Amino acid sequence: MVAPVPGFTDEIAKNGGATVMLCFQCGTCTAGCPSGKFVAYRIRKLMRAAQLGLKDETVNSEDLWQCTTCYTCSERCPRDVQIVDVVTALRNIAVVNGKMYDGHKKVAANLIKVGHTVDNNDKIKALRKELGLPENPPTVMNNPAAMADFDKILNLTGFKKLVA
Ligand code: SF4
Ligand code: SF4
Known part of the structure; x- marks a missing residue:
């Protein structure tokens, strides 16, 4: 009802x-x-x-x-x-309440894995190279210290638990 x-x-x-x-x-x-x-x-x-x-x-x-x-x-x-x-x-x-649409879960999982909502795959890396750019953008993706800080935030806010 x-x-x-x-x-x-x-x-x-x-x-x-x-x-x-x-x-x-x-x-x-x-x-x-x-x-x-x-x-x-x-x-x-x-x-x-x-x-x-x-x-x-x-x-x-x-x-x-x-x-x-x-x-x-x-x-x-x-x-x-x-x-x-x-x-x-x-x-x-x-x-x-434990409900998240699968597509959104994938995006959130990318954020945890690489710090971006969209992963940098081989195709994108090749395109970047063609354009004379480094394979990874100059963001957390290419900065282990910044990624570690970002990871701390994901843990402290409980984001990882929510997405798991
Ligand atoms: S446009 Fe605004 S007022 Fe009209 S139905 Fe949508 S939310 Fe309601
Ligand atoms: S934000 Fe755009 S997609 Fe979302 S309900 Fe409004 S019009 Fe539709």
Whole structure:
């Protein structure tokens, strides 16, 4: 049975998504959402479920992970709902509850492994070489001391545990 979870909207607000309560369901966000053109994801529906405190329906929903955070909806919302912040809040809650979409998990795993969300594979290395660039960019990827510091941050913030 679909049932609201008391305090869920407060939890969303604590995670940065307080403006969800301003939504009056006009549908402008869904009309312009590029993701919604290709999949069944409807951001307006997700906003409504969040407003109603339907934790299971939002946190366990595959839709939650279909947003590309392009901000088209946030720019157009007549109520100034910070829609991407709401999506981020819902994702934060989902991750803390042990739910993360596989694609996002891969990106997070790359961050742990090489300090970038996209790994530097042989093809990219060859292209960089062709352009006269070093194989790795001058970031944590090429700086063991900076990578060690970054690793400390990942441990201290509990990021690694969340992704595991
Ligand atoms: S555009 Fe804003 S007010 Fe309209 S449905 Fe979307 S979030 Fe709600
Ligand atoms: S930010 Fe997300 S929900 Fe908003 S328009 Fe872009 S893909 Fe759709």
